[in-house]
Amino acid sequence: MGASRAGLLRTRFLQPSSLQIATAALFTVSASTLPVYAAKGSIDVYPPNWWVGMESPLVELMLHGDNIANKKVSVNREGVVINAVTALDSPNYLFVTLDISNAASGELIFTLTDDAENTSNINANNEAGSAKVSHSSANSSSNLLSYEFSYELQPRDSESKSREGFSAKDAIYLITPDRFANGDSSNDDVAGYRDIVDRSNKGGRHGGDIKGIIDNLGYIADMGFTQIWTMPMLENAMAKYSYHGYSTTDFYQIDPRFGTNADYVTLSEKANEQGVGIIMDMVLNHIGSGHLWMEDTPSDDWINNEGNFVATTHKRESLHDPHVIESDIEGFSDGWFVPTMPDLNQKNPHLANYLIQNAIWWVEFAGLSGIRVDTYSYSDKGFLSKWTARLMSEYPSLNIVGEEWTINPAITAYWQAGSHRHDEYVSALPSVMDFPLQAALTSALTQEESWNTGLGNIYETLATDFLYGDPNNLVIFPDNHDMSRIFTQLGHDIDKWNMAMTFFLTTRGIPQVFYGTEILMANPDSSDHGIIRSDFPGGFKQNSDSAVNAFTGEGLSQDERWAQQRVKTLLALRQNYPNVFMGEMKHYAPHDGVYTYFRRAEEDDGSMIMVIMNKQEAKVSLARYSTMLSKYTQATRLSDKTVFGVDDTLTLPPMSATVFVVN
Structure with missing residues (x-):
């Protein structure tokens, strides 16, 4: 599948000639080509291929080439209808909308000609004839050139639409690819890319790549993770600080310092062989x-604020404020993060189409099991509604999680499909990152215990789950790539770390663990993201500066080995009882500093999970939980397999989170 899918990303062009149809030999643009800026006299096509049998019969091609805005477009294939051809403000772009509802898979030949040319022979087999360009102030210079290029319509995999996305039975491993493992040192530096490998630079590239992830899939699967979310790996041809991936310079190419599009497909295939899905991080x-686009912008409104830096206010509350001034909404949605991250105007319908089709293309091309959307609410609200609806129409069981960094659950819940909202906004987004729960947990473990502080924070936050359309489909996490490591947040206290990890790997939702959290990676002296995203021990053998190898356990401290095994044990529990974790959660309000919750399958299968959290030493009578335990006879402690009766009184050590399997 890897080779065949890689072959999809090959678009052939005929070199143009003056006043006649080109007859020069075809040349190939491969999946591994460097920046896609069109050479003079060529055309770049996005998306680079498409599939027949999609839910929507329409696909809009973005063509980019010298002075093509005034060209007439024709295609040689019966069943392919050109619905519209549109030029915007740049003379170098055309947007061609195709209806392929009656088309068969195969190669199409498109021809772009000048108005003055005789195109009757070209259009003989074109059901729609040639479509003339509709203009909105496009440059009229055409240079009397003709272009011809081929385009591939592929047959859609029969099971593609029914693909199953990640869910509450899964556990996600979040990876910073540049910092995880270097499997191919030959791509550390690539000609034409200025940001070169320098492992001594905390904000520089360190050389991790797709091959490094592939080489260590065994470790990830053996730990018990069933999904991998990597920070973005699309091309970032930026002068510096490019390793993180959030400054995309090509939406259709993997950055060559990580590998090729074919390598990414191979990662998906090999991960799938080990029961692991791939979640792509997308930036809309x-x-x-x-x-x-910053050199040759398709339209004057393609980039917000006329292409000039105006900082976002970050006031996401403006989208929900009943007293809001409209300019505050624009200040949030249209502002830029930093000058090096131009803000896209998704209200432009052609840009919206481009982003929608790009997401669909990667799901189809790479066999994704899900999408994580960066800075979700910063994009235009109307666009997000259309984007999610189209994705879920094409893939009804796919999962998509949006990042909305707020600790207000009402704002988080707003974006999830099925949630109660204050307006008529329609969202098809299945999942949201649960920042409120992460904040509640850290507060719970760092505050003194009292009637309104401590473990009650967790209880009170979970009590707001009525706001969500599906709380068990939220992505939950102790930390991530944008915040201090949880071990550091909790003062490097391993007992508190254990309480946090036990909670997030057993409570409702889909747990995500940041690479290295399982071995107590920390950032004690710095909150710099480059330090938080430090190299994973053992992943950089080419110029190793450490005897520690977390993949094999070599050199890990006793605490690090214990932590790694603890995560593995908890993840094994999830795999052994998937129906339990897909089911409901019940909890008791904290009492005398003890918080207890249960997980059970929606249809009773004879087992249940009980978790007791306490910060002080506690004696706990299980009889208090008779409502939940009345149908059961025994509870087996996960850590040592000790069996207790459901009426026993337990003595629990301080700062503990104890897991029981109840039968």
């Missing part, structure tokens, strides 16, 4: 300032 809100 902005691009990198090194993107072609």
